[in-house]
Structures are given as C-alpha cells and as structure tokens.
Amino acid sequence: MNARSWWLMLSVGLGILLNPLNSSMVSVAIPRLQNVFQLDFTVVSWIIFSFYIASAIAQPVMGKASDLFGRKKIFLTGLLVAFVASLLAPLSPNFEWLIVFRIVQSIGTSMMVGVGMAIVRIQITEKQATALSVLSIFLSGAAAIGPFIGGVLIHWWDWHAIFFVNIPFVAASFLLAWRTIPKDEPPTSVASNMSFRKWMNRIDAPGILLFTVGLIALLVGLLSAKSSGHISLRYVIVGLIGLMLLLAFVRHELKTTSPFIPLRTFAKYPAMTWVNIEFMLVNVLFYSLFFGLPSYLQTVRHVSEFHTGILMLSLGLCSLVASPLAGRWIEKSGPRPALLLSAMLMTLGSVWIVTLNQTSPVISVCLALAAFGISNGLNSVGMQAALFKSSPKEIIGVVSGIFNTSRNLGAILSSLLIGIVMGGKFSFEGFRWLGMILTVFALSLLFMSWRRRESGQMEES
Incomplete structure (x- = not known):
C-alpha cells in the first residue's frame, strides 16, 4: 500500500474508534455519575442502554444513507455530530440532558462506523485484507483500553473528561478525512429523484419506530423490578405495551419488502x-x-x-x-x-x-x-x-x-x-x-x- 492509503486508513480509523471507545469508557464512570446526579443504579444504566439502542438503529440506517447522500458526506457529518455532542455533554444541567447528548454522540459515531469500512473497501484495492485488519485493531483496541482511559481521565479530571477527550480525535480525523477521502460520486438518477416517502420505506421507518419504542417500553417495565420485589402496576402495563409493540415489529418485518x-x-x-x-x-x-x-x-x-x-x-x-x-x-x-x-x-x-x-x-x-x-x-x-x-x-x-x-x-x-x-x-x-x-x-x-x-x-x- 502507498502512503496515501495509510493516511486514508488513519483518518477512517481515528473516526471509527470513537464508537467503541465511548461505549467502553463509561463502564468506569457509572458509580461517579450515580453519585453526582443522586440516582438509582437502574436509572444510571440508561447511559448504557441509550448508547447501544441508538447504535443498533443508526449503524444500518447510515449504511443505507451513504448510498444516497455519499460516504464522505456521511463520515464528515458524523464527525461534526460527535464533536457537538462531546462538547455539550459535559455541560448537561441534568441527567436527562446527558442522555440526550449521549444518544446524539452514539448516532454521530455510528455514522462513521457504518461507512468507514465501506470507504476502505472501495478506495483501497491492494492488500485489502491488511487494510481491514488494521481498522479492526482501531475498533478492538479502543474497546479494550476504553475502561483504562476512562479510569485515568475520571481520576484526574472527573467524568466530564470522558467526553472532552473525543475532541482531539474528531479534529484529527476530520482534517485527514477532508484531504484523503475522495469526493463522492454524483448520485444516480434513481437516488437523486427518490422521494422522502420512498426513502422512509427504504430504511423501514415504521419498523424502526416499532422496534425503538417497543424496546424502550419493555426495558422501562422490566427495570421496575427492584431487588426489594416491589413492582409498580404502571410499569407492568408499560412493559406489556412494549412487548406488544415488539410482537407487532416482528409481524411487520416478516411482511415488509425492505425490513430493518x-x-x-x-x-x-x-x-x-x-x-x-x-x-x-x-x-x-x-x-x-x-x-x-x-x-x-x-x-x-x-x-x-x-x-x-x-x-x-x-x-x-x-x-x-x-x-x-x-x-x-x-x-x-x-x-x-x-x-x-x-x-x-x-x-x-x-x-x-x-x-x-x-x-x-x-x-x-x-x-x-x-x-x-x-x-x-x-x-x-x-x-x-x-x-x-x-x-x-x-x-x-x-x-x-x-x-x-x-x-x-x-x-x-x-x-x-x-x-x-x-x-x-x-x-x-x-x-x-x-x-x-x-x-x-x-x-x-x-x-x-x-x-x-x-x-x-x-x-x-
């Protein structure tokens, strides 16, 4: 591989590592967040739930979006979204706003994961297996050392640092990606003329909605089962609604032509x-x-x-x-x-x-x-x-x-x-x-x- 290919892999690698890094760093921050916001452990667990639910939805959707809007545009947009979320999350006035920015961060980092591998597959034609193995090191390495980095940052600078640490990675990846990732090809006539309704059908928006709302409702209902054994009737109803929505999701996915x-x-x-x-x-x-x-x-x-x-x-x-x-x-x-x-x-x-x-x-x-x-x-x-x-x-x-x-x-x-x-x-x-x-x-x-x-x-x- 030539020097340009290595710089391309570095720009993509610095972007895609943000998703596993942020999903793993938070494992050390949970007790601190629980003390800072004075919350039960079950409530603090939503800092994990929100990230993985958003990632599960955003990664396949952004993969499809890249075919319509262009891979470079999606990758750079993901970096900007991750930058904004990492900058604003430490300023959250309460835990609810922190969850909102955590979801935004997950969507932004998922945009890069969804198209990063595709960019390398398309742009690097020689020694492609080596290129993909290098990217896998970025992914697995970030997840592996995330708790260590999180522990060091929280020890010296408190929990806010696990968000601020993303900014230099985002800046470096954006500058490199802007220069090394080739411009997107003009969209085909089919893609450019696709209506919003057709696009919603293509990504299976109804299926995504049923899956998201059903899963969240079911989680809320199940998490009401405290260790003391007290279960609120209200949360039981919420959990049952979530279960019914997930069953409706299964039925919908079996019938639709482009399932989520x-x-x-x-x-x-x-x-x-x-x-x-x-x-x-x-x-x-x-x-x-x-x-x-x-x-x-x-x-x-x-x-x-x-x-x-x-x-x-x-x-x-x-x-x-x-x-x-x-x-x-x-x-x-x-x-x-x-x-x-x-x-x-x-x-x-x-x-x-x-x-x-x-x-x-x-x-x-x-x-x-x-x-x-x-x-x-x-x-x-x-x-x-x-x-x-x-x-x-x-x-x-x-x-x-x-x-x-x-x-x-x-x-x-x-x-x-x-x-x-x-x-x-x-x-x-x-x-x-x-x-x-x-x-x-x-x-x-x-x-x-x-x-x-x-x-x-x-x-x-």
Whole structure:
C-alpha cells in the first residue's frame, strides 16, 4: 500500500474508534455519575442502554444513507455530530440532558462506523485484507483500553473528561478525512429523484419506530423490578405495551419488502440463526462482566477509578493478545475448538466471580478478567468465522449487519440483567447473584459449543 492509503486508513480509523471507545469508557464512570446526579443504579444504566439502542438503529440506517447522500458526506457529518455532542455533554444541567447528548454522540459515531469500512473497501484495492485488519485493531483496541482511559481521565479530571477527550480525535480525523477521502460520486438518477416517502420505506421507518419504542417500553417495565420485589402496576402495563409493540415489529418485518432486521433470513438459514443466538449470549456474558465489575470494584470494594481502569486493562490486553493467535488456530482447525475453549473460560470466569468475597484480594479479580478477555479474543474471530461458514456468500452483507445487531442486543440485555439483579443499589449480594446467573448462561453456551463440536465430527465422519 502507498502512503496515501495509510493516511486514508488513519483518518477512517481515528473516526471509527470513537464508537467503541465511548461505549467502553463509561463502564468506569457509572458509580461517579450515580453519585453526582443522586440516582438509582437502574436509572444510571440508561447511559448504557441509550448508547447501544441508538447504535443498533443508526449503524444500518447510515449504511443505507451513504448510498444516497455519499460516504464522505456521511463520515464528515458524523464527525461534526460527535464533536457537538462531546462538547455539550459535559455541560448537561441534568441527567436527562446527558442522555440526550449521549444518544446524539452514539448516532454521530455510528455514522462513521457504518461507512468507514465501506470507504476502505472501495478506495483501497491492494492488500485489502491488511487494510481491514488494521481498522479492526482501531475498533478492538479502543474497546479494550476504553475502561483504562476512562479510569485515568475520571481520576484526574472527573467524568466530564470522558467526553472532552473525543475532541482531539474528531479534529484529527476530520482534517485527514477532508484531504484523503475522495469526493463522492454524483448520485444516480434513481437516488437523486427518490422521494422522502420512498426513502422512509427504504430504511423501514415504521419498523424502526416499532422496534425503538417497543424496546424502550419493555426495558422501562422490566427495570421496575427492584431487588426489594416491589413492582409498580404502571410499569407492568408499560412493559406489556412494549412487548406488544415488539410482537407487532416482528409481524411487520416478516411482511415488509425492505425490513430493518431481515427476520425471514433467520428462518431460511437456521445454522446462521444459531450462530447469532450464541453470539448474543456471548455478549450478554462479556458485557455483564464488562459493566458490572467496575461498579463492584468502586462501590463494594471502594477501589479508585484509576486503579479500576488499570485492573480492567488486563481484560483488554488479554483480548488483544488472544485475537491474532485465535486467527491462526481457527485457520488450521476451524472455529469449533476455539469456541469450545472460549465457553470453558467464560464458565471458569463466572464461577470465579461467585467465589469472590468482600475480603478477597483485589488482584484476584484479574483471574476472571483474564478468562473473559481471552474468551473475547477467541469469540471475536471464532464467531465471525462460524457465521461466514454457515451463511451463503450472496447475502454476506445482510448477515454482517445482523451480526452487529446481535452484538448490540447482547450488550443491551447485559445491562438489563445487571439492572434487574441490582435494583436501585449495587451490592455485594447482587454481584454474587449476577455471578450465579452468568454461570448458568456460560454452561448453556458450553453445551451449545459442545453440540456444535459433536455435530461437526458427525458431519466429517
């Protein structure tokens, strides 16, 4: 690759890292935000929910929007949106406004993720695999070191810094992208003459509305289940309305010609469906630890944000080291052995969480972090390999979109699980219950991985 290609990758990489960086930095900030705004843990959890819900919707929509308006325009607009959100979020007068700016930030960063990979695929024709692997380092690396960066920033400059830190990345990416990303080609006659109504149908606006409102209503209803057992009738009704809207969403997606989430694809390719179910479960496990452990360290063990960030770094480093090793292993042996080992490590980590007590050495937490970190590195490669193996090549673009949706839904479900288990206050007892639930999930994942191995051996014989 020539120098221009490397500068192009750098400009795109600095933009797309903002989404995983901001989704991971907040894991260390939750206890501080809870104290600053004087809120229950379930309410503070919306700082996580809002980001992942917005990302789940914005990423596929912006991918379609780039075909109509141009990839460079969408990428630069995303940088401007992220800049405004990062500048205004620390000035929020209350938590409600912080959630609004968090959603805006998620939309802006999702605009870059949605088109960044496409820009590199189109503009870099030589050594494309190398280029995409470099971008994956930006994505996985940002997610891995996010808690460490967040812990350091909050320790020295308070929670506002996790938003201000985005500004230099945005500025550098914007200047480089303005110079290195080629101008968008003129829109085709079909795209330029497309009416607003046709555009809404193309992105499936009714499906997005049903999905968003239904999911939020269901989350509000379920999160009303406090640890004390008190459930408000009002929130039960809200939850039931959310469930009915999600059922209406399923019915709509099965009928529409351009679905937001192509549910008919799941029915047509059951092997691909099971991979996505496993991937969702993997992310429920991973993000439950990712978001739960920092709160446990700070709230229960009274560990500072700085030291929490350092401990969480072991999770990211193990994941980064395991990913390239997993790639070589999977190329030789296929995804089954790696996914089976990953499920074993997640089971070990979940059991270890249950054994922790309030006097356990804090350094012992690193064992659970290392187990989940290595398993995440194995899963990031193994699940994608299993997905491509079980999916037809002609729909690989659609399959990749579904795969990312499964990741976001897993993160949302993990936050929901933590909120229900903990209720209004994060406690040691709740953390132990969380470990028990994760152990059950990990054993289920281990069973799925073992069945995958057995079925694979039967097919080979």
